[in-house]
Amino acid sequence: MVQRxxxxxxxxxxxxxxxxxxxxxxxxxxxxxxxxxxxxxxxxETQEVPSFSDMLGKAVNNVHEVQSQASELRTAYEMGDPNVDITRVMIAAQKSSVSFEALTQVRNRVVRAYEDIMNMPI
Structure with missing residues (x-):
């Protein structure tokens, strides 16, 4: 019997x-x-600075990994895996939610900056 x-x-x-x-x-x-x-x-001075697109790509990949881990934990818990407790599932879900929300905020700011640049008079 699985203890919750x-x-x-x-x-x-x-x-x-x-x-x-x-x-x-x-x-x-x-x-x-x-x-x-x-x-x-x-x-x-020899330290290389990654480009913005590289950093954004890594951020998207990290968010995807966190969401995948949360999904796997949730599925394992729902299937009754005794090694997965609700605490780990909830923490993973919250990490996933926070990381996705942060990525959404970054996207919104990038879009807003792009719109500001496009609306500048020439």
Whole structure:
């Protein structure tokens, strides 16, 4: 028989993830402040910068991968796989939703920038 996670376990897991995210943000902020205090770090000039289309393509591929993983987890859970619990399914679904929404916002901004450029007087 497959045991399903109860709501308290799910909420506890979400709280733990939120706490970890907040700690990571604090660490990043501390490093950012420390970098400003220590002065700018030297950047290697030979570092290649990817093109916008490459970055956008990678973002679309990453969103697709996240959505595929969420779909696979959901299907496995629905089929009764004992190794997949509802917590993992819900977290994967939320990651998928957030990544798709972020990609949609980027697309909207790109379209808006294109429209602004096209509406500029010559």
């Amino acid at each position: 996670a109860d709501i308290n376990n799910v909420l506890s897991e979400i709280r733990n993830l939120r706490t970890q995210m907040m700690q990571n943000q604090r660490i990043e902020q501390d490093q950012s402040v420390r970098g400003r205090i220590d002065g700018p770090r030297q950047v290697q």
